[in-house]
Amino acid sequence: MLNFEEELKKFKPSLEVEDIEQAVYGENLEDLTDILREMMEQSK
Amino acid sequence: MNYAERFFRQSEYWYNDGLRKANIRDLSGAVSSLKRSLQYNRSNIAARNLLGLVYYGRGEVVEALVEWIISKNLKSYENIANYYIKKVQESQNELERINQAIHKYNQCLVYARQHGEDLAIIQLKKVIQAHPTFIKAHQLLALLYIETEQYSKARQLLRRAYKMDITNPITLAYMHELSQMHKQKVSQLKEKKEETVTYALGNETIIQPVSASLKDNAAVLTIVNIIIGIVLGAAVVWFLISPTVIQKKAQETNDTIVELSEEIAARDTQINVLKEELENFRSTDEEAQNAIVSSQGTQESYETVMRVKELYDAGETSNADMTELLLQVNPETLGEKGKAIYDEVAGELFPLMCQRYYENAQEKMDAEDYAGAVSDLEKVIQMDAEYQEGNAQLLLEEAKQKVGETE
Numbered sequence: 001m002l003n004f005e006e007e008l009k010k011f012k013p014s015l016e017v018e019d020i021e022q023a024v025y026g027e028n029l030e031d032l033t034d035i036l037r038e039m040m041e042q043s044k
Numbered sequence: 045m046n047y048a049e050r051f052f053r054q055s056e057y058w059y060n061d062g063l064r065k066a067n068i069r070d071l072s073g074a075v076s077s078l079k080r081s082l083q084y085n086r087s088n089i090a091a092r093n094l095l096g097l098v099y100y101g102r103g104e105v106v107e108a109l110v111e112w113i114i115s116k117n118l119k120s121y122e123n124i125a126n127y128y129i130k131k132v133q134e135s136q137n138e139l140e141r142i143n144q145a146i147h148k149y150n151q152c153l154v155y156a157r158q159h160g161e162d163l164a165i166i167q168l169k170k171v172i173q174a175h176p177t178f179i180k181a182h183q184l185l186a187l188l189y190i191e192t193e194q195y196s197k198a199r200q201l202l203r204r205a206y207k208m209d210i211t212n213p214i215t216l217a218y219m220h221e222l223s224q225m226h227k228q229k230v231s232q233l234k235e236k237k238e239e240t241v242t243y244a245l246g247n248e249t250i251i252q253p254v255s256a257s258l259k260d261n262a263a264v265l266t267i268v269n270i271i272i273g274i275v276l277g278a279a280v281v282w283f284l285i286s287p288t289v290i291q292k293k294a295q296e297t298n299d300t301i302v303e304l305s306e307e308i309a310a311r312d313t314q315i316n317v318l319k320e321e322l323e324n325f326r327s328t329d330e331e332a333q334n335a336i337v338s339s340q341g342t343q344e345s346y347e348t349v350m351r352v353k354e355l356y357d358a359g360e361t362s363n364a365d366m367t368e369l370l371l372q373v374n375p376e377t378l379g380e381k382g383k384a385i386y387d388e389v390a391g392e393l394f395p396l397m398c399q400r401y402y403e404n405a406q407e408k409m410d411a412e413d414y415a416g417a418v419s420d421l422e423k424v425i426q427m428d429a430e431y432q433e434g435n436a437q438l439l440l441e442e443a444k445q446k447v448g449e450t451e
Contacts, residue, residue: 002187002218008187011180013150013153014104014146015106016106016146016147023110029086029114030086031083031084032051032085033047
């Protein structure tokens with residue numbers, strides 16, 4: 001049997017047009033190259 | 045091969061995987077693969093644009109715009125993201141409508157968390173109507189329908205969501221849940237059905253629980269069925285056949301009564317006719333008797349007259365005796381000749397005898413022998429009703445009165 005409360009938690013608010021700018025700036029654009037580069041810098 | 049090149053290849057691999065999944069409407073799988081592709085290479089424009097497109101396909105237009113804007117920032121020219129952004133911006137009304145729908149969806153999420161399921165359902169229906177490809181709204185509404193036990197509506201929504209995204213875990217989970225519920229319901233109904241016996245009795249279907257003895261003993265069940273059959277048969281005979289037989293008998297009785305009535309009426313008519321005939325015969329017979337009596341009277345009167353004539357001519361018989369004989373004669377019955385003889389003899393005898401009887405009567409009156417006076421006077425009146433200018437009649441009346449007083 002489904003737990004209604006638990007299932008509701010899985011639903012997140014959807015982005016509205018007003019949120020686009022914040023969402024674009026807040027987007028995590030880090031990729032593996034960045035992580036690897038950071039790791040290499042840390043190892044130096 | 046350096047790491048960067050490896051990462052690019054991995055990124056391409058996951059992009060291809062995402063593209064393949066997107067092509068078969070496995071949008072959730074495509075999102076997952078494309079995000080992985082971007083983790084290997086954030087500058088994989090094709091992957092980002094496709095991710096935006098997949099978001100757009102799931103009805104998440106703003107998420108799509110975010111990806112396309114980032115894509116445009118990473119590569120501002122010869123980028124299909126420009127086209128997508130332009131197309132979305134061109135139809136401002138459409139975007140506004142979708143944005144309103146998304147706003148309502150977010151509100152519904154709040155209502156649902158605050159146990160306002162009914163209000164959330166109403167709003168979500170409008171959201172889906174305004175933005176039919178918004179999978180999240182379908183899923184949330186389905187969840188609310190399940191919560192409010194409107195399973196068929198939930199199933200319908202989930203089917204639509206499934207067509208748009210065949211591997212969405214939420215959609216699949218809810219469909220599975222509904223399927224389990226359905227199976228459970230069917231098994232419960234089956235159990236209930238096994239616990240009851242259903243049979244038809246007349247026009248009615250009887251559902252009754254199966255008792256343990258009936259369940260275990262098929263023979264008893266058979267006997268019960270036979271009894272029910274007999275009862276049904278009896279009911280059919282009682283309600284269908286008997287009325288027809290009774291009606292037929294009643295009809296036959298009525299017919300017999302009608303026939304007898306007609307026969308009785310015919311007999312009555314016949315009896316009346318016979319009665320009339322009998323009356324006719326009787327009256328005819330009476331007339332004949334009268335005629336016979338009359339003819340006998342005529343004969344006797346004639347013989348009496350002839351005898352009185354002979355006695356008168358012989359002169360040996362007293363006037364009183366001859367008068368007595370003559371008074372027995374009815375002159376009306378005599379013929380012309382008989383009447384002439386009668387008048388001749390009566391003309392000689394009656395005046396003498398009237399005087400004698402009258403004088404005798406007067407004497408008897410004086411002697412208070414009223415009965416004798418009456419007898420004499422009746423003879424006088426018979427001979428001459430107007431004798432002594434009616435005095436004989438008056439004297440007779442007086443004598444009769446005296447006789448009555450005496451008695």
